[in-house]
Amino acid sequence: MPPSFSVFTIGDALITFNPSQTGPMRYVPQFERKVGGAELNFAIGCSRLGLRSKWVSRLGKDEFGRYIYNFVRGEGVNTEDVHFVEGYPTSLNFKEIREDGSGKTFYYRYQSPILTLAPNDITEEMLEGINLVHITGVFLAVDPKNLEIAKRVLEIAKQKHITVSMDPNIRLKLWTIEEARKAYFELFPYVDILLTGLDEIKLILDSSSEEDFVNLAKRYNIDQLVIKDGANGSRVYYRGIWFQKEAFAVKPVDTVGAGDGFDAGYIYGYLHDLHMEERLAFANGVGALVTTVSGDNEGLPYLEEVWSFIRNEAVIER
Ligand SMILES: O=C(O)C(=O)C[C@H](O)[C@H](O)COP(=O)(O)O
Numbered sequence: 001m002p003p004s005f006s007v008f009t010i011g012d013a014l015i016t017f018n019p020s021q022t023g024p025m026r027y028v029p030q031f032e033r034k035v036g037g038a039e040l041n042f043a044i045g046c047s048r049l050g051l052r053s054k055w056v057s058r059l060g061k062d063e064f065g066r067y068i069y070n071f072v073r074g075e076g077v078n079t080e081d082v083h084f085v086e087g088y089p090t091s092l093n094f095k096e097i098r099e100d101g102s103g104k105t106f107y108y109r110y111q112s113p114i115l116t117l118a119p120n121d122i123t124e125e126m127l128e129g130i131n132l133v134h135i136t137g138v139f140l141a142v143d144p145k146n147l148e149i150a151k152r153v154l155e156i157a158k159q160k161h162i163t164v165s166m167d168p169n170i171r172l173k174l175w176t177i178e179e180a181r182k183a184y185f186e187l188f189p190y191v192d193i194l195l196t197g198l199d200e201i202k203l204i205l206d207s208s209s210e211e212d213f214v215n216l217a218k219r220y221n222i223d224q225l226v227i228k229d230g231a232n233g234s235r236v237y238y239r240g241i242w243f244q245k246e247a248f249a250v251k252p253v254d255t256v257g258a259g260d261g262f263d264a265g266y267i268y269g270y271l272h273d274l275h276m277e278e279r280l281a282f283a284n285g286v287g288a289l290v291t292t293v294s295g296d297n298e299g300l301p302y303l304e305e306v307w308s309f310i311r312n313e314a315v316i317e318r
Pocket residue numbers: 014035036037038039041093105138169171255256257258259260261296
C-alpha cells in the first residue's frame with residue numbers, strides 16, 4: 001500500500017457564477033452556478049490526487065450552503081468540521097472572463113458564514129493524524145479575527161510537528177496591502193513552505209530583488225520558498241539553491257483556481273518526496289490542467305491524469 005497522507009485547511013466557500021460569455025460582466029446575460037473558494041479548491045485538489053483532505057468551514061444554512069456541502073463531500077473531502085449557521089447567507093462571487101482565460105472577480109461576501117467561526121472552535125483533535133496544514137490569505141482577509149484562528153491552528157501544528165504551508169493569495173478587494181503584510185509577517189515564523197505568486201512576493205516585500213526574496217526565506221526559516229509565475233513556470237529556493245521548471249503550454253479558458261491547483265500538486269509532491277524539479281513539474285501540470293476547464297476546481301486532475309499529462313503520454317479515451 002502506498003503511504004496515505006492527510007492535509008488540513010480552513011476557509012470560506014463561495015457560490016461562483018461563471019459567465020456564459022467572455023467580456024465585461026455588465027453585458028453577460030447568463031451565468032452558470034459553480035463552487036469556489038481558495039482553500040476549498042486546495043482541499044478538492046488534494047483529494048483528487050489521493051490525499052486525505054480535511055476542510056474546516058462554516059456555510060450558510062441555505063440552499064447554496066447545502067449545495068456546497070454536498071459538492072465538497074462528493075469530492076471525498078472530510079467535512080466533519082463544516083457547520084451550517086443561521087443568519088449568514090452563503091457568499092457569492094461573479095466572474096468576468098476575457099478571451100485569454102484571465103479574469104476579474106466581483107464578490108458579494110459581506111456577511112460570510114465564516115465570520116461566526118471563533119478561535120476556540122479550533123481543537124487539538126481536529127489536527128489529529130494531519131501531516132500538513134495549509135493556510136491562505138483569503139481566509140485571513142475575510143475577517144480580521146481569522147488571524148487569531150490561523151495562529152491557533154499553527155500553534156497546534158507546531159506542537160504536533162505538522163508541516164505548515166501558506167499561500168498569500170492576495171485579494172486587494174478584501175483588504176489593503178498594508179493589512180495583508182501585517183498578517184503575513186505575523187504568520188511567516190510558522191511557515192515551512194511558502195507558495196507565492198511572483199507578483200505577490202513583489203507586492204509583499206515591495207521589491208523585485210531576488211536577494212530580498214532569499215532573505216525572507218532565511219529570516220523566517222522558510223524551508224521551501226516556492227514562486228509561481230504562471231506561463232513562465234515556477235521555481236523553489238531550497239537549502240541555498242534555486243530549482244526551476246518551465247510551464248506546460250496549454251490554451252487556457254479560465255485561469256481562476258490554477259494557483260490553488262498548483263499548491264495541491266506541490267504539496268502532493270512534497271509529501272511523496274518527489275525530487276524538486278519533478279515536484280515543480282507536477283505542480284505546474286496540475287495548475288495548467290485547471291486552466292483548461294471552466295470553473296475554479298472542475299479542472300483539478302486525478303493523479304494518473306497528472307502523470308500522463310506531464311509525461312506527454314497519449315491516452316486513448318474512446
Ligand atoms: O477569490 C476568492 O476569494 C476565492 O476564494 C475564489 C477562487 O476560487 C480562488 O480565489 C481561486 O484562487 P487562485 O487559484 O489563486 O486563482
